[in-house]
Amino acid sequence: MAKEILQTNDVVFSHRPRFAAAVQMCFNCADMAFAPYGPMWKFMRQLCATELFNTKRLSSLRNVREEEARGASRAVLEIGNNGKEPVELRPILLAASNNIACRMCMGKKLGEISSTTKGSEADQRQDLLSLVEELRRLLAVFYIGDFIPWLWWLDPYGNLRSMKATGRKARSFMQEIIDHRRQEMKGRAAQHSGPEDMLDVMIAAADDPNAKLRVSDENIMGLILDLFAGGSDTSSATVEWALADLINNQKAMVKLQAELDTVVGKCRLVTESDIENLPYLSCILKESMRLHPSVPLLIPHESVEACQIGDYKIPAKTRAYVNTWAIGRDPSVWERPLDFWPERFDGNNLDLRGKQFELLPFGSGRRGCPGWSMGLLNVHIMLATLVQGYTWSTSLASVSQTIQQTVDMSEKFGLAVHMKKPLTVYAIPRLPLNLY
Structure with missing residues (x-):
């Protein structure tokens, strides 16, 4: 059925419902995730494919990803006091993911963009983090007007009011960043310097007088917020789930560490060039994403015209939710569907x-x-x-014991599905300390 919707009737279901959260906080659906299917969406998609996520640009950011991964590993060492104190991983993973997104978007770490706005660096960093966190929260709340339109005025929990306030704050914050960058680009243009990052590319597209379609500032804001609210949150959640799976399945952890020790050794840190030689790492991530898809229902699709799905006649304006969580645990598709068994992908x-x-x-x-x-x-x-650098355990006592305490794998629903209880564990260094 997913194939019928996403492939056979792909064009029919390429539209999005107009949710209040996207209208209010994504600048009237000007971003890519919620934009209506049409010329502007196609143009933004093409821009992303050719300018932002192409192989050359991703390769140029390799050092950024490696640096932030090592920064997260170093933070684990410092916060955990060399393995003597418990470490809550979620803030560390989210900070690293946000920094990767921010450096890709704007060429700066999260804490460095404050130079473009008023207030102290710490205040502005917190402003952006709280803005993105509120955006994520409100994109996942239930608003009755999305499902019963004539009750749009009914807002007992104040969610619509919060969406409007967050949208105004996002517009003000992002517009100031865009205006500041335009001024910088004018100075660089005099020196014949080309685009340096994603924000430069998008502003150049917006200001190109010869473009068939003009990207608006709202499109730029929406794309950046998509990357923050979607990309960074899902990446950090995926790593947290995978590490929890490994802690609960020590045989898989030992096997992955043995693979890392064989391919990389203990005299240097793993790099992206090593990844292609780590097939078991790929198996583990596939298995963890099967059990814990970060967006279990995907973003809903909406049919633009009547169509046939299986034995059913589907009218226009029908919303379709694809339950990837259920597909990943379907016993008719997967052997031992509830077990963490990375070898199934070997x-x-x-x-x-x-x-x-x-x-x-x-x-x-x-x-x-x-x-x-x-x-x-x-x-x-x-x-x-993280797996190369540490021996992970739920308690100091269990490091030396054969019985490993189990991590609670309960879920908490949101834009991305996180662990209900953030992963808090002990991390014992397994490499020379000078490498961290």
């Missing part, structure tokens, strides 16, 4: 780009995630660095 060429419908972490078809390649690069280097 020698299996199943890819994650939405061509095979048993596993759809990035969706499929026209509306599939355009940043899937960047997301995979992020989670591979992050997980490899």
Whole structure:
């Protein structure tokens, strides 16, 4: 059925419902995730494919991903006091993912963009973090007007009011960043310097007088918020789930560390060039994403005209939710569906780009995630660095015991599905300390 919707009837279901959250906080659906299917969406998609997520640009950011992964590993060492204190991983992983997104978007770390805005660096960094966090929260809340339009005025929990306030704050914050960058670009133009990052590319497209379609400032704001609210949150959640799976399955952890020790050794840190030689790492991430897809229902699709799905006649304006969580645990598709068993992917060429419908972490078809390649690069280097660097345990006592305490794998629903209880563990260094 997912294939019927996402491939056979891809064009029919390439539209998005107009949710209040997207209208109010994504500048009237001016971003890519919620934009209506049409010329502007196609232009933005093409811009992302050719200018932002192409192989050359992703390769140029390799040092950024490696640096942030090593920064996360170093933070674990410092906060955990060399393995003597417990470490809550979620803030560390989210900070690293946000920094990767921010450096890709704007060429600066999250804490450095404050130079473009008023107030102290710490205040502005916190402003952006709280803005993105509120955006994520409100994109996942239930608003009755989305499902019963004539009750749009009914807002008992104040969610619509919060959406409008967050949208105003996002517009003000992002506009100031864009205006400041335009001034910088004018100065660089005099020196005949080309675009340096994603924000430069988008502003150049917006200001190009010869463009067939003009990208608006709202489109730029929406694309940046998409990358922050979607990309960074899902990457950090994926790594947290995968590490929890490994802690609960020590045989898999030992096997992955042995692979890392054989390919990389203990005299240097893993790099992206090593990833292709770490097949078991890829198996583990596939298995973890099967059990814990970061967006379990995907973003909903909407039919633009009547069509046939299986034995059903589907009218126009029908919303379709694809339950990737259920597909990933379907016993008719997967052997031992509830077990964490990475070996099921050993020698299996199943890819994650939405061509095979048993596993759809990035969706499929026209509306599939355009940043899937960047997301995979992020989670591979992050997980490899953390697993290579530490022996992970739920308690200090269990490090020396054969019985390992189990991590609570309960879920908390949101824009991305996180662990209900943030992963808090002990990390004992397993490499020479000078490498961290």
